Amino acid sequence: MNITWYIVLSSLLFATGAVGILLRRSPMVILLCLELMLNAGNLALVAFSRMVGNEQGQVFAVIVMVIAACEVVVGLGLIVAIFRRRLPLNVDDLRELRG
Amino acid sequence: MEAVVFFVAAIGALGGAIGVIAMRNPFYSVLALIVHLFSLAALFLLLTSAFVAAAQVVVYAGAVMVLYVFVVAYVGGGGESAWEPIPGQRFLAPLLGIALFVELSIAVLGSALKALETHGPDTPNGFGDPAAIGRLLLEKFLLPFEASSILLLLAAVGAIVLAARRQEASS
Numbered sequence A: 001m002n003i004t005w006y007i008v009l010s011s012l013l014f015a016t017g018a019v020g021i022l023l024r025r026s027p028m029v030i031l032l033c034l035e036l037m038l039n040a041g042n043l044a045l046v047a048f049s050r051m052v053g054n055e056q057g058q059v060f061a062v063i064v065m066v067i068a069a070c071e072v073v074v075g076l077g078l079i080v081a082i083f084r085r086r087l088p089l090n091v092d093d094l095r096e097l098r099g
Numbered sequence B: 001m002e003a004v005v006f007f008v009a010a011i012g013a014l015g016g017a018i019g020v021i022a023m024r025n026p027f028y029s030v031l032a033l034i035v036h037l038f039s040l041a042a043l044f045l046l047l048t049s050a051f052v053a054a055a056q057v058v059v060y061a062g063a064v065m066v067l068y069v070f071v072v073a074y075v076g077g078g079g080e081s082a083w084e085p086i087p088g089q090r091f092l093a094p095l096l097g098i099a100l101f102v103e104l105s106i107a108v109l110g111s112a113l114k115a116l117e118t119h120g121p122d123t124p125n126g127f128g129d130p131a132a133i134g135r136l137l138l139e140k141f142l143l144p145f146e147a148s149s150i151l152l153l154l155a156a157v158g159a160i161v162l163a164a165r166r167q168e169a170s171s
Helices: A003-023 A027-052 A056-084 B002-022 B026-046 B050-075 B089-109 B130-140 B142-163
Strands: none
Touching: A003 A027, A003 B002, A003 B089, A027 A056, A027 B002, A027 B026, A027 B050, A056 B050, A056 B130, A056 B142, B002 B026, B026 B050, B050 B130, B130 B142
16 A cells, blocks of 8 residues: 555544544543544654654654643543533533633 | 555544544443544554554553543533534534645645655564664653653643542532
8 A cells, every 4th residue: 555545544534533623512522532633643653654664753653642641641630620520511611711 | 455454444443533523422432432543553553563553552442541431431421512602613614624634635645755655665574563663762762752751650640630639629
């Protein structure tokens, strides 16, 4: 398979994640869509690393995975904190940056 | 054979992604994301990056998704209100997604990268296996490796601080 196929698939997945972030209101699903976009970036990184024939892009993908794990941990902690305070889990109601 | 595996994995990845944004119950969204992650691991294997594929399955589909499932079970999947702050958002968002996809495709396909039309160069036998990635991580990329480990520690501490039950607030 040509590398182009992988890159086109990666941009399609990225666009899907972006549409999900715009459409959904639950913070949990928005976090999942962020995961989709990060994974699309990972696919592009690994595909370009294969294209160049160099493993350094794969190291980059591993680091991106670490960043995604950190983002998930902090995001889910925020969601649990919001739930504990009985605030609505809806990003339209949570637009005021006050506690 | 490679094309068959690629298209099956690509359909799985795309179907999982669409499932994530289309399911009304967050629990099903998480399950769709697991399908997506496994398909991406197959694609990584096709790109001869065994370590990234293994890390994807173990770290993502294993650990991170278990965390998601726990939080979804704790918070519960509430239905989303149909109220739209921006009128027509439901139709504008897919249009913007299509525009983004077209733009990215034009940017990639219009670039002068000639190697995009190839399979990539022939790689040596151990390309992308754990030994090679580990050597790169601990020799050339030692500083980013340590920085990411500190970041993980900070994220864990931050999550505990955020989600911990406050005694003075509850009493």
